[in-house]
Amino acid sequence: MAAYTVDTLFDPPLTLFQPETGYRFSLDPVILAGHVLPGPKDRVMDIGCGCGILCLILAGRHPEISITGIEIQKDLADLAQKNAVCNHMADRIRIRHQNIQTLSVTDLSAPMDLIVSNPPYKKKSTGRVNPDRGRALARHEITLDIDTLAACAHVFLRPEGRLCLIFPASRTADLTVALGHAGFRIDWIRYVHFCVNDAAQRVLVCAVRYGSGAATRCPPLYLYHPDGTPTRAHSALFEW
Secondary structure (H helix, E strand, C coil), X not given: CCCEEXXXXXXXXXXXXXXXXXXXXXXXXXXXXCCCCXXXXXXXXXXXXXXXXXXXXXXXXXXXXXXXXXXXXXXXXXXHHHHHHHCCCCCXXXXXXXXXXXXXXXXXXXXXXXXXXXXXCECCCCCCCCCCHHHHHHHECCCCCHHHHHHHHHHHEEEEEEEEEEEEHHHHHHHHHHHHHCCEEEXXXXXXXXXXXXXXXXXXXXXXXXXXXXXXXXXXXXXXXXXXXXXXHHHHCCCC
């Protein structure tokens, strides 16, 4: 396994092993985790789980759920498994080193109730691709694009199961089209602003498989005040 660092989050602390170099988790999965409300005993899947940060937060907040993390990069999958063991969650978090496109319904004991993802967000043909392969795979749609993710989620979810994502606000239209083509109906949507006076940088979306009805536009989430201090909403993301 490549070199890694050991970090802590929350209080009581969550211990997190992540690569010393290469792709390290951002605030995005923490934001997403703060908006995911699984039901008791829900079966949850995290597509592209990285080092497992989203799995760990959800398992810590919702002790009755079980989570399957799917990660294509072996080093990250190994760290995700290490994190599950270190935080005494290995009985509820299962990590699979696998390309989601090779996963079959028969590989699962039952359909998922909820799928979450902080997927690659840059189109393959746009922008500079990071020379570090780990960062490139996490940021660019090289092995997984939003259309494929939505189609895979549709396959693994039960009827009326939910898919919750965080994505660049600038690609809201791409996300909406992909979800519609895959047979999802958006339940709610929320825009994330890094600062009160800034344009939205991220969008949070929860979609329902074969759902019906109009989408709810939630109030915007602001992370920082104009003076750079975190908002109360930001601080709440790091609380159990």
